[in-house]
Amino acid sequence: MARGKDIDGSMSVPTFYGKELRWKREEAGLSLDAFLKGIFYGKTYLSDIEHGVRRMPLDLARHADRVLGTDGFFERNCESVRKARRAGHAEYFEKVLEAEKHATTIEEWCPMLLPGLLQTPAYARAVVLAGLPLSLDEEVEEKVSARMARARLFEEDHHIPEYWVILHERLIIEPLLPDPDMAAQLDRITELADRRRIIPQIVPRKQKAHPLMAASILTMKFPDAPPLVYTEASYTGDTIDDPALVEQYRKAYDQLRAVALSPDTSLAMIKSAAEDYRNGKQPDRLE
Structure with a gap:
């Protein structure tokens, strides 16, 4: 031929x-x-x-x-x-990059940082520099660009996963960025939610004890493969496929979802916090 x-x-x-x-x-x-x-x-x-x-x-x-x-x-x-x-991403994150493109459902719990899929360039840049303060500008921008590329997942016409994210309240009321940038970051979350690309929930800080207090996790389900769980620390991550352990994590995620605020209430609070930042007022609480 x-x-x-x-x-x-x-x-x-x-x-x-x-x-x-x-x-x-x-x-x-x-x-x-x-x-x-x-x-x-x-x-x-x-x-x-x-x-x-x-x-x-x-x-x-x-x-x-x-x-x-x-x-x-x-x-x-x-x-x-x-x-x-995996350009711009750590080697241990490679399996997630491959898997999330084929997942039907992605669920994240983020107690310390907003997840990469939802970050604006300003937020991603702040996170990269906090973890790697001696990085060259081109190295930082490569990592930032890589995170922005992941978010194209929400723009695909042929495959958009059902994405649930549970955030701790402190991520909303303890700003990582200056007020205008923090408002833009929360606007990004609400824009995706309003377009029905994501479903956010908030665990309020008054909830003292709850499942998964000591871990951030990402779970993925697929149409033609067993589910996966990904856990991460500052400089390492682990992809888990052991069925019993995956099931344990999934049950814990469901229990966490049960103590989180409803999606509608959570979204309204995120929008209110964004407006406060826009007006130069830091929100004290979301409840």
């Missing part, structure tokens, strides 16, 4: 190698089914790789080299694709 279009080297690395895989497969005259013979991946999974949506696992890269006679090309470049997909 003749090559119909040259690959644009300026495109993203995962897209570049996905297109290269498709071209090599079609050049060899192999259908998706024929190419996948002898390895346990489905056609949808392979199609996602060819479109740059999923990264190529090492075993599939080796299979491609063997079937297509590409002399180790795809195996050698697996790490390049992995690094490109």
Whole structure:
């Protein structure tokens, strides 16, 4: 089969190698089914790789080299694709980056910081500099841009997950930013909620004891795979797939949701706090 279009080297690395895989497969005259013979991946999974949506696992890269006679090309470049997909993010966060694009439901509990998916550039920049104060400007901006890119998840036409987030009240009333920037940050949350992209809830500070007091967690459910839980500390994170432990975390999240304020009440309080910051008045409490 003749090559119909040259690959644009300026495109993203995962897209570049996905297109290269498709071209090599079609050049060899192999259908998706024929190419996948002898390895346990489905056609949808392979199609996602060819479109740059999923990264190529090492075993599939080796299979491609063997079937297509590409002399180790795809195996050698697996790490390049992995690094490109997580640019601006820590290596331990890689599984979340891959998984959240395919999740039907994402649920987060954030007691200390607003989650990356909801952060404005100003908030993300403050968080990055607080954790890595000696970072060069370009390093900071790479991380900030990476967080902003994650938020495109809420703008996709074909796949928007159901996203629930539970926030502690202190994140709203103890500002990390100057008043105008804090107002803009809360406006971002309310804008997403008003567009029905997210459902926020608040755990009020008067709730002294509650589930998950010592952890921030992110849970993900998928249409064709078991659920995952991600937990994080300052410089490390852990993705958990053990069914019993995942179920324990999910039960704790449900119990936390039960002690949080309702979505409508929570959203009204966030909007009120944003207005206070806009008027130069720091909110004392949300209740």
